[in-house]
Amino acid sequence: MxxxxxxxxxxxxxxxxxxxxxxxxxxxxxxxxxxxxxxxxxxxxxxxxxxxxxxxxxxxxxxxxxxxxxxxxxxxxxxxxxxxxxxxxxxxxxxxxxxxxxxxxxxxxxxxxxxxxxxxxxxxxxxxxxxxxxxxxxxxxxxxxxxxxxxxxxxxxxxxxxxxxxxxxxxxxxxxxxxxxxxxxxADSQGQLKSDWRGRHLLISAGPTLEPLDSVRFLSNHSSGRMGVLLAQAAHLRGATVDLVHGPLQLPQSWLEGLQCHSVIGSAEMDQALQDLQPKADAVVMCAAVADVQRTSTNGVKKLPKERLIASMQDGWQLVPDLLHGLASRRPAGQVLLGFAALAGPDEQLLELGRSKLRAKGCDLLMVNPIDRPGQGFDSSLNAGWLLGPGDRHQQCPLEDKLVLSHRLLDRLLELNQP
Ligand SMILES: Cc1cc2nc3c(=O)[nH]c(=O)nc-3n(C[C@H](O)[C@H](O)[C@H](O)COP(=O)(O)O)c2cc1C
Missing domain, CATH: 3.40.50.1950 (Flavin prenyltransferase-like)
Structure with missing residues (x-):
């Protein structure tokens, strides 16, 4: 920025x-x-x-x-x-x-x-x-x-x-x-600012989730939450009421001002918060990087001695439910849904993977962003990729500041959220 x-x-x-x-x-x-x-x-x-x-x-x-x-x-x-x-x-x-x-x-x-x-x-x-x-x-x-x-x-x-x-x-x-x-x-050439999200309600998830290994250790990822929080702020500055469901963030606290924040730790907590807030949203953006696996049960898992850690990681784990798919299956008529997919690999492979994810998840738009390239993606101020959907449409997004990309994504969501 x-x-x-x-x-x-x-x-x-x-x-x-x-x-x-x-x-x-x-x-x-x-x-x-x-x-x-x-x-x-x-x-x-x-x-x-x-x-x-x-x-x-x-x-x-x-x-x-x-x-x-x-x-x-x-x-x-x-x-x-x-x-x-x-x-x-x-x-x-x-x-x-x-x-x-x-x-x-x-x-x-x-x-x-x-x-x-x-x-x-x-x-x-x-x-x-x-x-x-x-x-x-x-x-x-x-x-x-x-x-x-x-x-x-x-x-x-x-x-x-x-x-x-x-x-x-x-x-x-x-x-x-x-x-x-x-x-x-x-600002346009007259110095006028957009307030096109006024009267609209946006629900966004951001940041990582943390899944406990035991009572003190956890499994997570490098998401800082920057993309989702900037999207939330950009929408708020354009007049939207924004609910932000976020995991632990590595961002200035001041960036959360003006937003209705719901802080969570694990994916189950994030899932519940999203379910509670989804019905009143005109648009939903699933930007959080949810940890992929979780313990089947964390009850009574005290701090494990390090000698037992590797053995304890062999079983007692399950895949985290697909939160984006859940949002798509529950959404009310007219609600627009944008998902994010952090992928690695050559361009053609990413596009193909992205297209099949878009179909499988059931969202309107999917932002595919490569996370295996220096200076973009996780924990960076820049992002790039492809915006897929609706249907077969796709648009390449050049390497640009996450705030610029945020406004671009808000424009597209709005096109789809017209009455
Ligand atoms: C110590 C002090 C603090 C003040 N804090 C505020 C304030 O926070 N907000 C405000 O509107 N006026 C505050 N005032 C009153 C304004 O300074 C006063 O209304 C002044 O006419 C403002 O003029 P200006 O807008 O030309 O600066 C404060 C005055 C003093 C002496």
Whole structure:
């Protein structure tokens, strides 16, 4: 995903919230990902976060209201910045700036720049819970939801700086970076973002499952969960409600923000969670790498002495039930199902194997991804392969970031989920 930000022009703005202390982390992450970053702070933000820190991290002067009135400027600064940016990130967004923005009030550098810009804007508010619940703030936030150029990242729950536990925490910098990459990928020539999954419910499984060998050891695989979690986030950013059933993940915790997460360990637990959640889903993606075998019974299997391990692995094992096949056999009318098949071998063999799996499993689409090639597949940020189905259709997917592939897969699922 980091490659997606390379060379892109991102304007990062901070308002007067204590969450502005996290703005330097956002700037630093974007710069490390290769983006060109310029910073703007409101007068209140400048009292909470150091403009010098933002200037140093962005390698550019940090701009404030006073700079708008610099007689040496040949063009209005807010217009120059609005035209320069591919994306504006307002993090944190305060109640005051939100109110100015939706009312069309351009008083101040950030306020006027928000009215002037025609690129997408990522809005990440932060405030005390009572402020967030205030009717005026709710109304203003509601007005932003219908602006196709705005990507609203609602605040999450947690301990706030005012010592209250509740809603109001700004989205984590890691999620903001992910959302920024997604917005830059998604925006059309008018700066508009897709919200085509709004009103739809997506169920996704991700990551590995762990099957116990004894009470402390387990059998698993190298799946990090990256593909499934990025798919889940991409769908959520396009408006979907997402249930994510996941095994142990090797990913930043912030990537789970905004998703309805169901954490599981073993394949039986994953199977049960998927069965429970399947009926309300418009689309299901089986992306998890389920461990293939499990003990017939784990009751009373204490930690085995290592001398007995090999002997104990000779019997008492069975194949894990085929979760994808189970989902296909139970699915309600109109529900679209995408499976993943991690395969190894030459291209022709993979395609043939994939086609027979697609028929045998009974899903609409099957993403065949080779896992025996360096720099792609398991535990990598890139993926490639073939998207098979429906029927005999197949499309080659070039080596690309898993976030790019996620949006491509969401487009295809949507084509099949039209009423
Ligand atoms: C220490 C401190 C923390 C604040 N935290 C927030 C906050 O989290 N969210 C918010 O909307 N306002 C917060 N405020 C109030 C804003 O700073 C104030 O409304 C200001 O007018 C915002 O202006 P701006 O949007 O131009 O930065 C805080 C004020 C102070 C003094």
């Amino acid at each position: 980091l490659g997606l930000l390379q060379g892109r022009r991102v304007l990062v703005a901070a308002c007067g919230s204590i969450a502005a202390v996290k703005t330097p982390l956002i700037v630093s992450a974007l710069v490390q990902a290769g983006a060109q970053v310029r910073c703007v702070v409101t007068a209140s933000a400048a009292r909470l976060v150091s403009p010098v820190a933002l200037a140093t991290l962005s390698r550019q002067p940090c701009l404030q209201d006073v700079d708008q009135w610099d007689p040496a400027r040949p063009r209005p600064l807010h217009i120059e910045l609005a035209e320069w940016a591919d994306l504006v990130v307002v993090a944190p967004l305060s109640a005051t700036t939100l109110s100015r923005w939706v009312r069309g009030d351009g008083d101040g550098l950030l306020a006027s720049l928000l009215l002037a810009c025609e690129c997408p804007v990522l809005a990440a508010p932060a405030m005390n819970t009572a402020m967030w619940k205030h009717a005026g703030v709710r109304r203003n936030w509601g007005l932003l939801q219908d602006d196709p150029r705005v990507l609203p990242l609602a605040p999450g729950d947690g301990l706030l700086a005012c010592d209250r536990i509740g809603t109001g925490r700004m989205a984590d910098p890691g999620r903001i970076e992910l959302a920024a990459a997604s917005a830059l990928l998604q």
